[in-house]
Amino acid sequence: MKMRAFAGMAVAAAAISLVGTGTASADAVNPGDYLIGDTAYFNVGPAQCSIKADGSAGCDIAAGIAKWLNIIPVTDLAIDMAFLPAHPTFGVFGHYGRADANTLPQGNGYGSTITYAGATCSGGGRGAIQCTSKGHSFSFGWSGTTTT
Template sequence: MTRAIGLFTATAAAFLAFATPAEADSPTPVYFRVGNFNCSIAPDDSVGCDLPQPLPMDFPILGEFGLPWLGPVQHVVIDLPWLPAHPTYPPGTPFTLPGGNPDISEVATSQSMYQKTITHGGTTCLAGFMGDVTCTAKGHSFVVTVYGIHAH
């Protein structure tokens, strides 16, 4: 019974946290949307995005030199400090809330005329005025545009 109450309390707290703006010390994920790209930043500074349709991706091999990833990518993530941004193949849309993510302007930690930025822990994502998303985490980054994904 105590375990069930604890689980219920943790679940309720998680749902309440999704409705609040991003805070650097928040122990819950922060979800946001830029155009059709739905992303989230986890408490461990991992970041990932669900894309509405598969896109080509280049994967860094030696510094800035990149090779095309084999096949289109629908989910991109930075989750390990020793691995650059890379595709992931989870079922469903793990970086999207059931009712959809809030627009980045609703959770942004800073905004200007041309860009909206969200910083959560050690991760920063920004939305450019052309609808691109750039995320930096764990010493790596990726840029998602309507044309493809570039990993750094």
């Protein structure tokens, strides 16, 4: 009996792999729609973010959303130097976002992605925001905060 159950699960697994499962993907937006000068500004849920012409990316985050090292509450995260991992700046360099910036659309339910100057940020779906640039990344949202 156990062998029949095992064989049945193997057949079911093979059938699922042949049918495939959809993957979540974010819709790309035109960065030109978000440029103010040479900086792309955009808002996503609880954050106001930007990507500068040098590829630096950062977000101002509503209080209570992000914790650096999952311990220290932060209200901003940035990737601004290739030799440093993503990090908070604690407001020392001013704000990253603008309240009057366009909001990234929800897209297909998984949010949208903006790519500009070698940086990519995705957000708007499922409560998460992720940015990558200069070999580093940060993300925050319902699943917590990560920086690399």
